Amino acid sequence: MSYPGYPPAGGSYPPASGPYQQAPGGYPPQPGAYPPQGGYYPPQPGAYPPGAGYPPQAGGYPAAPGGGFPPQAGGYPAAQPGTYPNMPPAGQSGYEMHRVSRVINVLCSVQPGGGMPQGYPGVPAPGQQPMPMYPGALNPSMPGYGGGVPTGPTPPAAPAVNVRDSQLHQPHQALVCFSFKGYRGTIKDFPGADPLRDVEVLRKAMKGFGTDENAIIELLGTRSNKQRVPLKAAYKTTYGKDLVSDIKSEVKGDFEDLVLAMLKAPAHFDASELKEAISGAGTDEACLIEILSSRSNAEILEINKVYKAEYGKSLEDAISSDTSGHFRRLLVSLSQGNRDEKETVDISLAKQEAQKLHAAGENKVGTDESQFNAILCARSKPHLRQVFHEYQQMCGKDIEKSICSEMSGNVESGMVAVVKCIKNTAAYFAERLHKAMQGVGTKDRTLIRIMVSRSEVDMLDIRQEYLRQYGKSLYTAISGDTTGDYKKLLLKLCGGSD
Structure with missing residues (x-):
């Protein structure tokens, strides 16, 4: 399939021979060309998302070729024959060595769904793409959206493995969660995209009599957010005109709102x-x-x-x-952005906080909303999932039902939404999409916001949850509830039917 505005040059753009390989005579990369190596185009001080390459890995080791870790100053010495890679030699920190070896033994003994992927937790197996992560997290169910995504095939997702410290016979009882899921978005970086050539496509689509909406859909629907945002600056540089103003003058309605949303960071x-x-x-x-x-x-x-x-x-x-x-x-x-983001969970503390929630709600005349606020807004999401589990075990009642019976109005709906998002983010967004499209009329603002913001985060998971909850694919739901160019671009973000 040819791409609008990219004329063939001694081959075709993109070249037909093999996925994303440069054909002889094709558009050659120039020094400083887009996309730059190891960062964004163009790099902006204080740009969002922060850092060179997104999502950043707070404290994490970048994966080196071959699946190992690059040498670090002051790090562990090279592996010795018969030892695990990147482990300290015998005699160093014996207690920690014993603990780590027990973790490895437990991990190797738990094989849900046909066995564990190769490699250490958080390190891609041979042939797999690195797993995207946002700061301070090992669970990619909630990465920030936009940029830094693999362009190759998505590796098969393996189930998360929960290893309870009770299996390690440690007194403090922590819950350690590792996830091996790969990239779960539907929009990826387009290989070799050039903003100057892209704006030429957009200008041609809007110039003269009529508008080539299909060219706009094809281009924007195949570029990641970090490739779309620079188009505004490139358009003004090339043509001395504002891209947003030109789009507003050429397209209208929900299609206009969707296009403009996709051009924002x-x-x-x-x-x-x-x-x-x-x-x-x-x-x-x-x-x-x-x-x-x-x-x-x-x-x-x-x-x-x-x-x-x-x-x-x-x-x-x-x-x-x-x-x-x-x-x-x-x-x-x-709104403080100060939630604990650690992945480890203290089960004894989770039990205590489940008791506090019960005492503040079901076991009290009236409700102490402040106690719910303090726990739901400050604790990490893995920890809260354990708190919800302990609450269910202790009370025989789901935390959501308790909130509904104890609270009312906006605070009730707000607390319930927080709980749903923490329990299963993809299921929460699937429900939001369903409510936006059910009944008379469509809540297009909600539909646009979720489809744009989750297309590079967890749209594949949302699609699975939608199918599970409502018995039809998200693709089918969008197709039946929207029309025209608006529908076509939404379906690009959806990425396919299930």
């Missing part, structure tokens, strides 16, 4: 959605909760920075002036 898009949710006709409480409960700390901090710069007012002040009571406290807590 993640933090700018989220900030604009929060602004609209607060200052629009009435407050869209569900939008506020959706964004603030599903983004990482780093993403929320960046949203705060952008909101202040764009609108001259802090996000916290905007929330405080438009909401009230315990719902305001919930939103303000979430």
Whole structure:
């Protein structure tokens, strides 16, 4: 299939022989060309997402060729014959060596779904792509969206393995979670994309009589966010015109809103959605909760920075002036971007906090919402999942049902949404999409926001959850609820039918 605006040059663009290989005489990479190596195009100080290559791996080791770790100053010595790689030699920190070896033995003995992938937890097996992670996390169910994604085939996802410390006979009882899932988005970096050639395609599609919407759909629907955002600067540099203004003059309605959403960087898009949710006709409480409960700390901090710069007012002040009571406290807590993001779980603490929640709700005349707020907004998501499990075991009742029976109004819906997002983020978004499309009329703003923001995060998981919950594919649901060019571009983001 040819791509609009990229004329063949001694071959075709992209070349037909093999996936993503440069044909002789094709468009040659130039020094400083797009995409740059090891970073973004163009690199911006303080850009979102932060760092060179996204998502960053806080404290993590980059995978070296061959699957090993590159040598680190002061790191472990090279492996000796008969020992595990990257392990200290005998005699060094015997207690820790014993503990690590027990972890390895347990991991090797647990083989759900046909066995464990090769390699250490968090390190890709031979032939697999590195697993994308956001800062401080080993579980990629919630990475920040945009950029840094593999362009090769997606490795098969293996189930997460939970190793309880009770199996290691350690007194403090921690829960260690490792995940081997690969990239779960539907939009990836387009190999060899050149912003100058891309804007030529867009200009040609909008110039003259009529608009070639299919060319716009084909181009934007095959570029990742970090490849789409620079098109605005490249368009102005090349033609001296504003790309957003030209798009607004050429396309209208929901298709226009979707195209413009795809041209925004993640933090700018989220900030604009929060602004609209607060200052629009009435407050869209569900939008506020959706964004603030599903983004990482780093993403929320960046949203705060952008909101202040764009609108001259802090996000916290905007929330405080438009909401009230315990719902305001919930939103303000979430907007701090200060949730614990450790992956380890102290089971004894989880049991204590399950008891606190029971004492604050079911076991009390009235409800202490502050106790729910303190635990739901501060603790890590793996820890909270264990708290919910302990609550169910202790009370024989799901935490969501307890909240519904003890609270009401916005604070009830807000707390329930936080719990759902923490339990299963993909299922939460599948439900949000279903509600946006069911009944008379479509909540297009919600539909656009979720499809754009999750297309490079977990859209494959959302599709699976949608099919499981509603008995039909998300692709089919979108096809039946939308029309025209708007539908075509949404289906590009969906990525296929299940």
